[in-house]
Amino acid sequence: MKNKSLAYFAGILFIIGLMMSTQYNTVNGTDPREVRGVWEIRQELTQEKQLHSELLSEISLADETLDNYGAVASESPEQALKETIEKLRNEAGLTEQSGPGLEVMIKPSLEAVALGLEIEQIAPDMLSRFLNEINRTVDAQVSVDGQRIINSTAIRYINGTTTINTLPLTSPPFEILVAAESEEDIERLYNQLVVSPIIQDLYIDNLSVEVSKPQHQITIPAYEGELNLSVLQLAEEE
Amino acid sequence: MWLPILGLFLGAALGLLTDIQIPSAYTNYLSIAVLASLDTLIGGIRAHLQNVYDDKIFVSGFFFNIVLAASLAFLGVHLGVDLYLAAVFAFGVRLFQNIAVIRRMLLEKWAKKKTQTELS
Numbered sequence: 001m002k003n004k005s006l007a008y009f010a011g012i013l014f015i016i017g018l019m020m021s022t023q024y025n026t027v028n029g030t031d032p033r034e035v036r037g038v039w040e041i042r043q044e045l046t047q048e049k050q051l052h053s054e055l056l057s058e059i060s061l062a063d064e065t066l067d068n069y070g071a072v073a074s075e076s077p078e079q080a081l082k083e084t085i086e087k088l089r090n091e092a093g094l095t096e097q098s099g100p101g102l103e104v105m106i107k108p109s110l111e112a113v114a115l116g117l118e119i120e121q122i123a124p125d126m127l128s129r130f131l132n133e134i135n136r137t138v139d140a141q142v143s144v145d146g147q148r149i150i151n152s153t154a155i156r157y158i159n160g161t162t163t164i165n166t167l168p169l170t171s172p173p174f175e176i177l178v179a180a181e182s183e184e185d186i187e188r189l190y191n192q193l194v195v196s197p198i199i200q201d202l203y204i205d206n207l208s209v210e211v212s213k214p215q216h217q218i219t220i221p222a223y224e225g226e227l228n229l230s231v232l233q234l235a236e237e238e
Numbered sequence: 239m240w241l242p243i244l245g246l247f248l249g250a251a252l253g254l255l256t257d258i259q260i261p262s263a264y265t266n267y268l269s270i271a272v273l274a275s276l277d278t279l280i281g282g283i284r285a286h287l288q289n290v291y292d293d294k295i296f297v298s299g300f301f302f303n304i305v306l307a308a309s310l311a312f313l314g315v316h317l318g319v320d321l322y323l324a325a326v327f328a329f330g331v332r333l334f335q336n337i338a339v340i341r342r343m344l345l346e347k348w349a350k351k352k353t354q355t356e357l358s
Contacts, residue, residue: 008293009282010245012300016275017246021253023268026260 093150093223097141100186101179101218104193105210106172112206121162121171122207124155130198131155134178137192138185141220145174148223165225172207179218186214266315267308270322270329274303277329280336287343303329 036044065087069080089095108119131149134140142149147164154165161168180186190211193199199209260268278300285291307325314321 005286005291005293005296006239006241008297009242009279012245012275012279012282012297013242014245014249015300016272016279017249017251018253018258019249019268019272019275021250022258022260023265023272025253025257026262026265026268029257029259 092227093141093148094227096219096222097179098217098219099141099179099181100183100214100216101140101177101220102186102190102193102214103212103218104176104178105212106174106176106202107208107210108172109203109206109208117206119171120205121169122202123205124157124162126198126202126205126207127162127164127169128155129201130176133193133196133198134189138180138189140178140180140185140189142179143177143220145169145176146221148221150223152228177218177220179220183214183216190214266322267311270307270311270325271304273326273329273333274307275300277333277336278303280333280340284336284340284343287340 065080065084068083069077086095090097106122108117111117112119127144131142131144134142144164147153147167149164154163156163156166158166158168163169178186178189180189190213193209193211202209278296281299282291282296285296307322307329310325311322314323
């Protein structure tokens with residue numbers, strides 16, 4: 001083959017190689033298009049950071065427990081175990097808790113009273129959203145109408161009544177007690193609740209929300225029912 | 239002989255290293271352009287083996303085929319008919335035919351050489 005022809009072939013093959021690699025890049029290297037806005041990304045970042053700090057605090061808690069075991073193991077392992085059980089009972093909501101907190105009154109709205117509307121119970125999903133709003137802001141102990149809310153608490157609609165742990169909720173007005181670890185948390189929760197859109201949402205259902213100023217000491221009653229642990233299983237050791 | 243292969247490697251390396259990408263809407267055009275250029279290349283090799291190779295025909299065929307295929311695909315997109323399939327089909331068939339012809343010619347050459355060495 002003549003040199004000139006070879007050069008032509010080389011040029012054409014160069015273009016083919018370039019086109020093929022471009023095609024390859026395009027087909028294999030396209031990232032899914034980023035459509036999230038800055039705020040969505042910020043929110044996700046906040047969530048991840050929260051998770052991060054929660055995990056960190058859990059790790060430090062576990063470390064503390066481990067230290068406790070180590071420190072008292074030689075003298076009294078029962079004591080460490082008892083402390084752990086007590087801590088777990090606390091976390092599960094089986095004991096009375098007190099701390100800085102606030103009271104939230106859910107009342108029929110003034111308009112509803114003035115117009116003589118029938119006062120309806122708070123809808124279960126509204127109550128759940130309200131509790132989510134609290135839990136989203138701080139790690140708090142909550143009781144609704146004297147009933148402690150724990151992880152397994154079911155808020156349901158049974159035969160026309162809103163129930164918590166299958167016990168019917170009284171019609172408004174009723175009280176929601178919230179206690180948190182620190183004064184700052186409660187302050188934060190107060191600020192959050194006051195501006196929360198959930199208050200407007202409840203107003204549509206003719207309910208008004210009155211959030212008390214943060215108080216130094218609020219006592220949350222213990223959970224009274226039985227804990228149903230039948231679905232829990234012992235984790236397999238690795 | 240090594241020059242074309244070097245060209246191919248250079249092109250591929252340039253494309254991969256610079257990480258050029260085209261908008262994904264145009265991948266159809268590029269794929270059909272690649273097919274058209276492969277067809278021209280194989281056709282060129284075949285013409286060379288048959289001793290009818292011509293530089294002008296080769297180079298003009300290369301660009302003309304690419305432009306034709308891309309415009310056919312373009313027209314297809316705007317008419318709502320997958321016309322680029324026609325180009326894919328035509329080039330695909332020609333590609334295989336040309337490769338078959340090249341194979342036969344190479345085999346013939348090889349057989350001739352063998353008989354010659356056996357005779358001598």
